[in-house]
Amino acid sequence: MSADAPTAQEYKRLTQHDLDIICAKHDRLWSAKLGGARAVFTFCDLSGLSLTGRNLCDADFTGAMMVGCDLRKTKLDNANLYGADLQGADLTDASLRRADLRGSSLRGANLTGADMFEADLREGAIAAADRKEGYKVIELTQREAYAIGANLSGANLERSRLSGIVATKADFSDAILKDAKLIRANLKQANFNGANLAGADLSGANLAGADLRNTVLVGAKTMSWNVSQTNMEGALTDKPAGTNVADLPYEQMIADHARWIETGGAEGKPSVFDKADLRNLRSVRGFNLTALSAKGAVFYGLDMEGVQMQGAQLEGADLRACNLRRADLRGARLKGAKLAGSDLRDAQMGPLLITADRVLPCDMTGAILANADFARADLRQARMAGADLSRANFTGAQMRDVDVTGAIRLGARGLDDVI
Template sequence: MTATAGDTRYTKMTQAQVDAICVKHERLRAMKPGGARAMFAWCDVSGLSFKGRVLNDADFTAAILMDCDLSGAVLDTCNLYCADLQLANLQGASMRRADLRGASLRGANLSDSDLYEADLREGALALPDKQAGLSYVEISMRSSEAAYANLRGANLERSKLSGIQAMKADFTDATMKSCKLIRANLKQCIMDNVDLAGADLSGADLSGASLRDAVLIGAKTDMWRTSQTDMTGVLTDKAMGTDIKALPYGQMLKDHALWVDTLGKEGSPSKFDHADLRGMGSIRGLNLAALSAKGAVFYGLDMRGVQLQGAHLEDADLRNCNLQGADLRGVRMLKAKLDGANLEGANLGALKIDATRFLPADLRETRMRNVNFSAADMNLVRLDGADISRSNMEGAALNLEALENVTCVALRGRIAS
């Protein structure tokens, strides 16, 4: 049963009443006089606005929040047990460790929301009864529902989604590491580029779903159903291309470093095109200038301080790599994937060839969603056709004209142009 407006169990509230309760809650959190915890249990607040409100630990048990504006709201550790959030706008909201058991999120907009360790398992409602004690409102436990919900770019890491009904939901670019999805109904879902590393998908139904470029490293998939599921480009524990463990990569890297240090007089350049480099674990601080690793898989590598000036990394997979402080001047990353990577303080400027010639970093048509570019040097970088949606650009040095042909939805931070 879904909560409906007009039900006699519910107290209908006005916007003025909601605002007054929110102010008292914020006063309580600020330890000011007149504060009180926000209590919206069994209240009908459908269509009202909670935009940007800070309501940590508020009680929304069984509340009707249909079509509410909760965008940017802070709802961490809130009790949203069996709440009706159908068609609600939760874009950019924070619901870390929130209790959403039995909640209905059908058609809700949860894009870019933070649901870290949220609980969306099944739940049942019960009301006190003078003669019977507790009387079930619903005869059986109901699963949380997120059918048709928009969860693009949401953080669902370590969340509990076992048994959830999320048919045709959009999880594109979501982070779902170590997520519990046991027996989840994910039929016809869009889960392209979703990071499901370490997730438990045992018994989940993904029939007709799209998992293009999804990450399933360490995921449990016992008894899952994938009839007519698009698994193109899925990254698993199995090596993609040439397994680096089958190559004498230690000697190859030494030879390459010597070749760079002696300006080509000694050693030899290494070539790792279409190799799976995950087995290295770390290439932190190595001098790999002019390296050729086209189409290679670097996923999750520690690459802090690595020197890759003028390297050929076209079509490479650098998702979730730590490139903090890396020297990437003049790098070629055409059509590469860097989603979730950390490029804080990285140098993506132009490589000086001589007094009059400069080689700009080439990141055209590169996918760089949710990347940390804070304090990065991106002067003269080529970004035509790139996607840097949801990335952190705080303090990054970049000519704003470079963003003219770039997809940059929900950018964060102030660019130091």
């Protein structure tokens, strides 16, 4: 072997005590206190240790061995994890915004609900400081970023860079991948069920055998992608889903319905929007659309703030990524509807008074409410049996007599007191 040949990297093994001391100094640095120092774990072995809940923003983990580490709710924003081995690590609800994960291994890691906004997961070469050459490559070959079998369910990967990543059989279900770069990524047999890939670049990506059911692919670049044997049932693309807005005067119909409601039927007329694609409306902010029928309609991404839709028939409707802040949905029928990622803060979703002794509850039975924000919403008597409430936010919401029988509650906030 020549003198210039790369040698195997030696790792410095740290104990939990060592780790705690370094983290304490990093905390002092962030708090602008004396004795602070940036946490540097370059080529250290932290395998099996706990960093849960720590603030390690801007820390350096270059080439670190972190197999099986407990990183739940750890703050790793802008951290350097270049070439780090995170196999089997638990990063549930961790924050990795703009983190450098190039060449890292996430094989079998749990990143459920992690925030990886603008994170960089491209391939990279491992290098070490060298007095003569500055940085000297230790490994002769480019290291691909590996996320084989990783669980990224519900993770925020918006605008992240994953070009060339190997993530076969990884779980991206309900993940946010808006404007992500996935050029030539190996995503064979990966699960993207319910993921939002709006504006993502999937050029040359290998998605053979992947699950793309109910994904959002609006504005996605798909040139030369491989989707052989890929299940795309229910995927939302740029093509009209249902009756195109160009085929019917939807804007006039919406206005007529609102006028009919406001005048008590004296002017305008009621309209039916079942299975209509209403995306091109862009906004119905503040409209009075009480008792509207829009079963199976697509509202994706619409601005619906303050809209009045009391008693509306919205069974199976697609309301993902909609702005429904302060919307009045009392008594609305949303059975089987898709509301993933929607903003429902301060929305009224309690019972609708029909007569003195009869009320109509808001029915969200079997609805997909993953990552939806219900903060401070009125959900009294709402029916959410069998609904998917994964990572939804119910902080400050009124939840008296809510039915969540059989609902999926993984990572949901504000449901601790709801049986």
